[in-house]
Amino acid sequence: MGHVQPVDVCSFSTIGKLLRFGFSAMFGFGGRTLALAEKHRWMSPNQRRDFAVIKALAKLKPEDCEISFLPFKSSQDLQERRAQESPKSDCNEQWQMIQGQFLNISIMAIPCLCSVAPRGLAPNTRLNNGSMALIIARNTSRPEFIKHLKRYASLKNQFNFPFIETYTVEEVKVHPRNNTSAHNPEEEERPHETASENSFPWNVDGDLMEVASEVHVRLHPRLINLYGGSMEEMNDSKATCNCL
Structure with a gap:
């Protein structure tokens, strides 16, 4: 049957501007794939998805980014920290930063x-659970990246690759360090009417979001209530994908 349960939600913002709310986001390969699919809406959903994935893999290239994130701290960790430190020290959160060439960046508040x-x-x-999964695919060869993608359809660990890094976080900032790899609609045969030059495509819950600057993703724990089954109840059920 189901029941009402709280669900974590993410907010996506750029400098001084709230862009939208959502549950999941992909930048890099995931964003480019959706941008390609949006240019071929005349195809059926399955054809559009397969075509976009193949074309994105054929033109696979990394994004030069700077990623800052705030590691997740459980309620128990926060209580222990507050007992040991002064109240003012809570404001000085320990952000971590990584830089490099990334094929894909996924930020997920739900499975x-x-x-x-x-x-x-x-x-x-x-x-x-009050946290997001930050999944980073660093630059690697096309065959190795395809192996990683194929793992999602199996029971094997899709993160068991040397170029994959996973973090449990509360906030993430993704800052593209140059516009040389930005999405350019003139490169495609059928330009998308809403595409803007020098913007980077994001896949947010299956919707295309194009941003030319840094994106700040922040988790809002249990922001909304939804009616549905728990994750354990969904394990044996079939689900469909509407990301593209």
Whole structure:
């Protein structure tokens, strides 16, 4: 049947501007794939998805980014920290930063079960545990990246690759360090009417979001209530993917 349960929600913002709310986001390969699919809306959903994935893999290239994130701290960790430190020290959060060439960056507040990933795009995440999964695919060869993608459809660990890094976080900032690899609609045969030059495509819950600057993703624990089954109840059910 189901029941009402709270669900974590993410907010996406750029400098001084709230862009939208959502549950999951992909930048890099995931964003480019959706941008390609949006240019071929005349195709059926399955054809559009397959075409976009193949074309994005054929033109696979990394994004030069700076990623800052605030590691997740459980309620127990926060209580212990507050007992040991002064109240003013809570304001000085320990942000971490990594830089480099990344093929894909995924930020997931929920597991995102779908037909192409029965265990979920972020299987270690829950609906309301107050954290997000930050999954980073560093630059690697095309065959190795394809092996990683194929793992999502199996029971094997899709993160067991040397170029994959996973973090449990509360906030993330993704800052593209140059516009040389930005999405340029003139490169495609059928330009998308809403595409803007020198912007970077994001896939947010299957919707295309184009931003030319840094994006700040912040988690809002248990922000909304939804009616549905728990993750355990969904394990044996079939789900469909509407990301593209």
